[in-house]
Structures are given as structure tokens and as C-alpha cells.
Amino acid sequence: MDDRTLIYKIQRGQKELLNEIAEKYYDDIYRFCCYLTGQREDAYDLAQETFLRFIQYVDHYRYRNLKGYLLTIARNLCMDYLRQGKGEVPTDMTEAMPKESGGMEERGGCSDGISELVERQFFLGELQKLPRIQREALLLYYYSGLKIREIAVITTVPVSTVKSRLKQGVEKLKKSMEEDNVKSKISLS
Template sequence: MDDAELFERIRSGDTDALNRLIERHYDSIRRYCYWKTRRADLAEDLTQETFYRFCRSLPGYTHKGKCRAYLYTVARRLCGDALREQPPEPMEQVPEAKLGSSLSAEDEAGAHFQSKELQRVLRELPPELQEAVILRYSYGLRYREIAAVTGVPLYMARIRVERALTAMKKRMREEDSDEHEPERARQAAAGSPCSEA
């Protein structure tokens, strides 16, 4: 059953349909809040507040196929407010044990960004590019949804994702060539005629 069908049932007073809708989106919103704040307890609170506000807005909410984008927009605003009050701990300072006990590795940044190398390269991007690529590839949002969540035109959402991917690929190629440079220099020195003299 898709979101539209659930909304029809919610409108007719079916609380089970509301619970199913919340269950469908809860984990991804929680992971997003965690990615934004880097605090599991705060992410849980913000997720609950997101769904509380969503439920409060249901009487005036008109479903147009954008429920997921609406939830991410609410979560993004709540995270922004929370971060203005208290900035997140940098990932380098968050102990591994704290991450492991509060959320699984998949929750940390999404299934597509598991490797430490990818996470590091991602953190080097400007925040708006980080968010665009995370929303696209970790949470599966379409460009139109990313545009709605971040408040930019559709073309800008697409450009941000493309720029992020280009920058990440470039950085990883640079690092790959830097890793192989000492080996190449050693091989060149071993094979050069000057080294035999």
C-alpha cells in the first residue's frame, strides 16, 4: 500500500494506517537527524518531534505525493534549530563505542557511505553538497524531493548532487595517485640508468 492509499485511510479515521505511514518513514528520518546532529539521543527526539508536527498538521495537509519530502523538510528545520542551540560533535571526536551503542553503522551515514574513506571525502564537501548527496544516495530521495527539502529549484538540487559526486571522485583519484606515487618513484629509481652507476 503506497502513501496515497494510506492517506485515504487516515482521512477516514484509520489509526492503523497512520501507524503504518509513520513506521514506513521513521527509520530514515531518524538516520537523517542523526547524520545532521551526530547525537543519537537528539536524533531520536527530533524524529519524534518531526512526526508529532506531521500528525498535528494532518487536518490541513493535502497529500500530493510529497509526504516523504515534507517529513524531511520538517526534520531539516528541527535539526537546524537544534544545531543553532548546540553544535554537533565532530565525527573525529565521537568515540567508536558511542556510535556503536547508539546506532548501527548503517544508521551513521547510510548504507552507501560505509567506508571511512568515503565518509572522510564526504565531510570535506561543503554542507549543501554533503546534504544533497546523502539525501540522494543514502535516503533515496528523488531530485524533486531534494529540492523541496532544501528549498532550492529542481535544477539546483541536481547540480548539487552532480558537483558532490564529481568532487568526491576527483578527491579519491587524487588520493589514489598519491598513494601510488612513492611506489612509482621507487620503481623509476630502480630502473633508471643513473641508479646503476
């Protein structure tokens, strides 16, 4: 069932379908909260709270882009979280290697090699160094795939501001990655 149909049926009384939406989008929202706040543990609560809020608002929600709407809620929650001074120190996003026992405890991850993992780790670390408004813009654009116009609405700034945040964010990120790459090569050698 597509999102539009889900929302239509929910608003007509089939509220159990809200569980389907949570199941479908939890992982994406969790990751978004995690990358934005830099906090692995608190991101579970932030993602949960996103859906609880959505359930509260669903009666009056006018369908347009469900994922975008969920991201808006998540983004606002994360911003409030960060404004409270939490998430000063990004937590370690080290991913464990996939367990050979095949336990079903973890979700996501993949069987990429170690070098891909290390690269991802490095990139995440650099991302956390960015100012939060640039990090947010980058995540919404590159990670969540939203359009600049949509990001402008979510972040309540003009389109030009979004563009400049993206540009500055990308530049800073590239520069930071280059510098740290050089440093790590020097330290290794």
C-alpha cells in the first residue's frame, strides 16, 4: 500500500496502519536523528517521539510527502534536543562487525569489508564536526533526498539560505576530510 492510501485509510479509522508506517520509516528516521545529533542512544527516543507526535497530528495531516513530514518532526525534535545543550560530544558510531552467529539483534549494517566501514566511520566523524545547520541541510538533501524547496520549508529559511548552507557544508566537509586524511596518513607512516 502506498503512503497516500495508508494515510487515507488511517484518517477514515483504520488506525492500525499507523504501525505499518512506523515499521516502514523507523530505521530512516532513527539514522537521520543519529547523524544529526551525533547520539546513537538518544536517537532511539528521538525517533520514537517522532512517531508519537505524528500519531497525535495524523487527524489533520494533509498528505503530500509523508517522509518529508516525518523528517520535519524529527528535525524539530533534534533541534530542540541540541538547543538544550545535549549532544555536545558525538558518541562513537563505531559499528560492530556483523556477528558470525547470525543473531537477529541488530538491523542494518551490511557485509561490506573493513575498509568501507572505516571510510564510513571517517565520514560520519567529519560530518559531526560541521555546524548543525549545515549538517542538517546536507543530511536532508543528500541523505534523505529532499528538494531544496522542501528543505527551505522544513527549516523555515529562504531557498537561497539552504543553497548557501549546502555549498558551505560541502566545502567545509571536503576540506576537513582532506586535512584529516593527510594527518592520518602522516601518523600512520
